Amino acid sequence: MSVQWNEMIVADARALRASEIRDLLKVAERPEIISFAGGVPDPKLFPLATFNDVYGDLTGDEQAGRRSLQYSISEGLPGLRQWIANDLAATGAVRDIDNILVTCGAQQGLDMLARLLLEPGREIVLEKPSYLGAMQAFSMRRPSYVGIAMDDEGPVITELDAAFAKGARIAYLSPDFQNPTGRSYSLDRRLAVLETARKYGAVILEDAAYCKLAYEGESLPSLLALDDTQGDPDAGTVIQLGTFSKTLAPALRIGWITAPRPVIRQLVLMKQAGDLHVSTINQEIALRAASKLFPSHLETLQDAYRAKRDVMLSALEDFMPEGVTWSRPQGGMFVWLTLPDNINSRELLIDAMEDAKVAFVPGQAFFCDQSGINTARLSFATESSERIRDGIERLALLIRRKDNQ
Amino acid sequence: MSVQWNEMIVADARALRASEIRDLLKVAERPEIISFAGGVPDPKLFPLATFNDVYGDLTGDEQAGRRSLQYSISEGLPGLRQWIANDLAATGAVRDIDNILVTCGAQQGLDMLARLLLEPGREIVLEKPSYLGAMQAFSMRRPSYVGIAMDDEGPVITELDAAFAKGARIAYLSPDFQNPTGRSYSLDRRLAVLETARKYGAVILEDAAYCKLAYEGESLPSLLALDDTQGDPDAGTVIQLGTFSKTLAPALRIGWITAPRPVIRQLVLMKQAGDLHVSTINQEIALRAASKLFPSHLETLQDAYRAKRDVMLSALEDFMPEGVTWSRPQGGMFVWLTLPDNINSRELLIDAMEDAKVAFVPGQAFFCDQSGINTARLSFATESSERIRDGIERLALLIRRKDNQ
Incomplete structure (x- = not known):
């Protein structure tokens, strides 16, 4: 048969x-x-010479080289998570390394959050339009999408409020230079979004994939940075997704999720069961390249x-x-x-x-x-x-x- | 709130x-x-000098270097899939590159197959004992486990038959040097397992993670190689999982699934939605290292x-x-x-x-x-x-x- x-x-x-x-x-x-x-980013802008240097240094070092070829912990390398925590701190967001999980690009972050928070029929609020890759990741959980209209300043708050009032408790939002529209939220709208989420105890999944590619004016603080956590890294309503795909190289497949610890703890178990951890050597290389190259x-x-x-x-x-x-x-x-x-x-x-x-x-x-x-x-x-x-x-x-x- | x-x-x-x-x-x-x-494998056995060479060659090459840092297709690099297909052919298994998906280690292969084939309450047959990592991957789908006893030659066929007779249609088996027991199936038992699966139209998920680490005697053909497909790469009852984690280095996170095309096609969509693709540079490095190093x-x-x-x-x-x-x-x-x-x-x-x-x-x-x-x-x-x-x-x-x- x-x-x-x-x-x-x-x-x-x-x-x-x-x-x-x-x-x-x-x-x-x-x-x-x-x-x-x-x-995709412009490959002519990949810092190839620096990659050549850092790969050479790492694999030329007997101890660090062998360590970078071995299995590692599911959370991600402590040094890389510390770099990410420092970078978040510079934007005004309070997070410890225990609030960070390294993922295979921000895309895996979306998929893991979908597996953590979505199930058939559960509602998730999306911008109209929203990032296609996110919808693909969410679709495997067969949620119910609630689209909300956008104006020049960001999501229309009455629509966001109505979605939460009807029972939705999760919103996926891209406040900075969104894929596909390129538009950003105003500061007032960011604050109003947070206030609305807090009113209902709703979770915001903030996609920060493009936030470093700012071409003019003052960068506005992220939803994560604006969230009122009173200095507690485990409080607040925002889970943020970040990535090196647009700033270093997508092929490394290095992204991260930052969230309160009850979320990270469950995601670490999921990562362990799902693919153990992100490539050790790629994490080490990303850390070395970012430390060397940023911000210039x-x-x-x-x-x-x-x-x-x-x-x-x-x-x-x-x-x-x-x-x-x-x-x-x-x-x-x-x-x-x-x-x-x-x-x-x-x-x-x-x-x-x-x-x-x-x-x-x-x-x-x-x-x-x-x-x-x-x-x-x-x-x-x-x-x-x-x-x-x-x-x-x-x-x-x-x-x-x-x-x- | x-x-x-x-x-x-x-x-x-x-x-x-x-x-x-x-x-x-x-x-x-x-x-x-x-x-x-x-x-984990012995880090002293990682071919560090070869990695140093291939990383240097790749990132020292303007064109190949930039290409290896860019996004790539979800299936995996064609060159790597061809290498895998050739390696499978050498073991007697007939598979095209379209029958192969590159995954983040064999662990991700297990997770993806669980997402494809398991749902709450669906039965899956496991060896007693079985690989813990597989059970962790399967558990997120909340299946029902049917454990079967093992003797010196492999799974007890009457128990496998009874499990299928009662309705199970999936078995996860490790015929070679199993984690955790180290034991392998005899040739007769391999054939009997296949015959039993065919009798019910059941699927066998064959974990081949350790098959290259054979220390004596003649290697026995895999279930995949013994499966009666009459030369059709899309026929048969076996989906096999492979990996470079035990033969090159686990940190690259390179594994693969080989299966009939209807399965691969759906898995490719899942890979795209889940994390886009395995690290391009790691795939390229694994291909170059394996081509250079194997079989010596x-x-x-x-x-x-x-x-x-x-x-x-x-x-x-x-x-x-x-x-x-x-x-x-x-x-x-x-x-x-x-x-x-x-x-x-x-x-x-x-x-x-x-x-x-x-x-x-x-x-x-x-x-x-x-x-x-x-x-x-x-x-x-x-x-x-x-x-x-x-x-x-x-x-x-x-x-x-x-x-x-």
């Missing part, structure tokens, strides 16, 4: 579906296509991405027809485009790739309620300034043509 | 509990204790561990009192000790660490039915020959004393 796989696979796993868009965008990897579709490498990144953002924004200004609007991000990697209502960005993508040789991500996938069919995410991170300007011009031409049809 | 964590954490996550034994064994890390408790490095490992095993077995022979029996493993890292019925190995451990300065793992934790209170796992992997002999002598003295009480 042969195995009946369709019957064997459980409902939680069947909740995962392949993304059509992802398949479509495989074409975008061809060199003739100017791609604004990627969600962050300034290098900020300067390079700011310049690219400026090229994209001025090209949009120069070429886009009336009726098209876009975000003006103060950091991160993305500009969010809103097209005239009659343009479906998914259909536009097909023509854009075939005719204009330009790629982007249609915005609908980022909405938990499948709205936003006339929106698109554009990344300015990986293409050269020349190709960014060229690509925006080509895309604008196509939109003009579509809009006149 | 503050967050009520105990109410927020879902039942699946609450199923994870801290291990008392693990806490107890933290003391075993002190240098004055001779530890047979670890489940495997022979080095085999020679070193065989010598340690021989020291442990002869010390057991020389010092243990009558009534104590042990396994004689032909590979792997463990010897399994069975004490007289009146000795509780958990109580013995406390005295062993305090008085005899010797540590081991009490066997009960490896039994899904909490039996085996007079059993213990001894690892011969990390201590020197001198300390192995010394430690066994001290442990034997203590057992003699206990047995006479």
Whole structure:
């Protein structure tokens, strides 16, 4: 008797579906296509020479080298967690190393928090639009999504309050340079979000993946830093996710969760059962590279991405027809485009790739309620300034043509 | 209102509990204790010089270096999957690269298969004793365990058949040099296991973590290699888990699952949602190191561990009192000790660490039915020959004393 796989696979796993868009965008990897579709950093900005140095130093050291190749504790290396705690302290957040778990990128943090806090039918509040990767991580727990509207300052508080009033107790929020829109919350809105969460004893999962990529103005404090814990690292309403993927290199797969200890303790058991720990050598390398490179490498990144953002924004200004609007991000990697209502960005993508040789991500996938069919995410991170300007011009031409049809 | 964590954490996550034994064994890390408790390879055998070379080559190469620091596909690097497919082919197993998913160690493979195939109450068949890490991974899905007895040749087939007859459709088995017992299945028993699984259309999860650490005799073919797929890589009843943790270095966190494509496709979506992919640079380094080092490095490992095993077995022979029996493993890292019925190995451990300065793992934790209170796992992997002999002598003295009480 042969195995009946369709019957064997459980409902939680069947909740995962392949993304059509992802398949479509495989074409975008061809060199003739100017791609604004990627969600990846510019590899030219990876500090390769420093990595060469730190790998050489580590594997050239008999004791440290062998230790970095061995199993290690599920919490993450103490030295790395101390570096993270210090970095959080510099932003005004009070956390001890016992409040930190090192994860395989922030993505694993999302997956682990989903396994800790979500179950079929339990509600989770999401921004409209929200980060697609988070929704993918959450979907395996089959929760019920409650989308809330955003305005220029952040989430609309009456909607957040209503979601909590109806029983939701978890919100996933990205206050800084959000993927996909690039927008940030104002200080007042941050405080109002926290106040609303506290009113209901709700938990905020704060995604801080892009917070170091700030290109202008004063950085605003994170929700974690603003949370009223009265100096107790185990108090408060915020669990924050961080990562080195945008500041050092994504391939190391180093992220972290910072949370009150009752949460971290259970997550450590989950990490142990799930994959034991994050690569020891990668943790050691990330610690050495960050200690060596920050903050000057962050300034290098900020300067390079700011310049690219400026090229994209001025090209949009120069070429886009009336009726098209876009975000003006103060950091991160993305500009969010809103097209005239009659343009479906998914259909536009097909023509854009075939005719204009330009790629982007249609915005609908980022909405938990499948709205936003006339929106698109554009990344300015990986293409050269020349190709960014060229690509925006080509895309604008196509939109003009579509809009006149 | 503050967050009520105990109410927020879902039942699946609450199923994870801290291990008392693990806490107890933290003391075993002190240098004055001779530890047979670890489940880790000997760091002195890590090929550090080769790692120094391959890291230097990779990060010294402008193109390959930058590529190895970037995000990569969830399936795993094609070159690494091809290496794994070739290695499987050499053992007689027919698998394409599309039948392989690279995971964060075999532990993540177990966790992912649990998420794919287990749900609360679904039955899974386990050997008595079985690998503790597997049970930890499975426990988050709250399955129902069906333990089956083992004899000298492997699982007792009447018990396996009865488990399937009663409705179980999944069995987790370790046919080679099992953790914790070190024992292997005979060829006849392997064939009988497969026949029984086929009779019911059941799936076998084959843990092959230790199969390369064979110290004598002819290696027997894996269940995967013996499975009757008629040359179709998507047919058959066996999903196999492999790893570089015991042959290269655990810190790389590189393992793999090989399975029919309907399974791999769903696991790839899960990997994408869960943590995107295994560290790109670690995959590239593992591929380069394995290509450079195998099979000669495997022979080095085999020679070193065989010598340690021989020291442990002869010390057991020389010092243990009558009534104590042990396994004689032909590979792997463990010897399994069975004490007289009146000795509780958990109580013995406390005295062993305090008085005899010797540590081991009490066997009960490896039994899904909490039996085996007079059993213990001894690892011969990390201590020197001198300390192995010394430690066994001290442990034997203590057992003699206990047995006479």
